[in-house]
Amino acid sequence: MAKTDKYRVGIIATHPIQYYAPWYRALANRPEVKLKVFYCHHQGPEDHARSEFGIPFAWDIPLFDGYEHVFLRNVARHPAVFGFFGCDTPDIMRIIYEKRFDAFITHGWRTKSNWQAIDACWRSGTPILVRGDSYLLARHIFLKQWMKYITHRWFIPKFDAYLVVGKRARDYYLYYGAQEKKMFFAPHTVDNDFFAAHKAAFQPERENIRNIWKIPKGSVVFLFAGKIVPKKRPHDFINAIKMTYNRCRQIFGLVVGDGYFRNSLERKVKKYNLPVVFTGFLNQSDMPKAYTAADVLVLPSDAVETWGLVVNEAMACALPAIVSNKAGCTSDLIISGETGEEFRCGDTRQLSGIMERFILDPEKRENMGKKAKELIDRYSIAASVDGALQAIKYVTGKRREEPFAGR
Known part of the structure; x- marks a missing residue:
């Protein structure tokens, strides 16, 4: 590549995602990069309802501004963003052959479209970079685990570079034979500035906001935010609120989100007259x-939660977090006693005890929020794009100066 040329970079993504759009925009804004994102499926409001959100909606932030993108022809029999065959976009193979990208990025390998891109890169000699968030805590039956080990040991070492979103993803790649010298820290991130600025703007209205949601004055509010679905274990949150309420009347639960567990949660809250409100x-x-x-944020998720970007959001707003040890972000974002606390997934008694300690020590709670904000500032879009750019330079013949580094 000539010094005056830009790196021609392609990305394949199943569909527009609110967390990824700012990352694409920032990468495209780098003067040395010419980026094009290829989407496999145009997800409408009804698709959101079918994909666990529980209601139809459209995101209220710009998903397409600031970077070049195109929607591929999806020939799947039942187009969707879930399942291997929901995204089938054979045109991406021809595009990769014709465009001769300097580097091509795939978000994992879970759809047919991902594999069409990966295969085309291998056949055309296009450097292929992977940015996924799989990790080793998700266990399977022995035969499935053995077959996964064999197949993953075959294809994972064949990627030209790895955009590592966190420590558990790094361990995953290493386990399946990736070389550490090909790993570049490109952490999972949200638009920290967006959340911090909006939190600052809303802060003077804190009491009014609490009044709208009927939160009693002086309450210590624990927040559950996300889809109300099995992997998030929302019942653990409600059960822990119930246990803690017996000892600490200041506790209050705020549940933000929707999903097919919502009705059962509301029935339980009503049955036990718990201090919990559902915003939808x-x-x-x-x-x-x-x-x-x-x-305080609470994320009780199981091992299906490969990260938990709601923790990034909360920390950008200077909130500490209580997070299950099975959630993928725990190893990176939770420093016990500093940015939050970790608890054993499903252990509502332990979760309740941690909640009680947060209630009884407001000064420590506030200090932990400040430290959480300091930590998440290092998990920024800029840091993630820097890592991606280092990887792009690496696969195009340039070498970085420093090895992978996490927190």
Whole structure:
């Protein structure tokens, strides 16, 4: 590549995602990069309802501004973003052969479209970079685990570079034979500036926001935010609120989101007369209101939660977090006693005890929020794009100066 040329970079993505759009925009804004994103499926409001959100909606932030993109022809019999065959875009193979990208990025390998891109890169000699968030805590039956080991040991070492979103993803790649020298820290991130700025704007209205949601004055508010679905284990949150309420009447639960567990949760709250309110789904521009009203985030998810970007959002708003040890972000974002606390997934008694400690020590709670904000500033879009650019330079013949580094 001539010194005056830009790196021609392609990315394949299943569909527009609110967390990835700012990352694409920032990468495209780098003067040495010419980026084009190839989407496999145009997800409408009804698709969101079918994909666990529980209601139809459209994101209220720009998903396409600031970078070049195109929607591929999806020939899947039942087009969708879930399942291997929901995205089938054979045109990406021809595009990769014709465009001769300097580097091509795939978000994992879970759809047919991902594999069409990966295969085309291998056949055409196009450097292929992977940015996924799989990790080793998700266990399977022995035969499936053995077959996965054999197949993954075959294809994972064949990637030209790895955009590592966190420590557990790094361990995953290493386990399946990736070389550490090909790893570049490109952490999972949200638009920290967006959330911090909106939190600051809403802060003077904190009491009014709490009043709208009928939060009693003096309450310590624990926030559950996300799809109300099995992998998030929302019942653990409600059960922990119930246990803690017996000892600490200041506790209050704020549940933001929707999903097919919502009705059963509301019935339980009503049955036991618990101090919990359900806001329903909040779009991106309104989420900072929840972080303004809350004191602590709780993420009780199981191992299907490969990261938990809601923790990034909360920390950008200077909230500490209590996170299950099975959630993928725990190793990176939770420093016990500093940015939050970790608990054993499903252990509601331990979760309740941690909640009680947060209630009884407001000064420590506030200090932990400040430290959480300091930590998440290092998990920024700029840091993630820097890592991606280092990887792009690496696969195009340039070498970085420093090895992979996490937190």
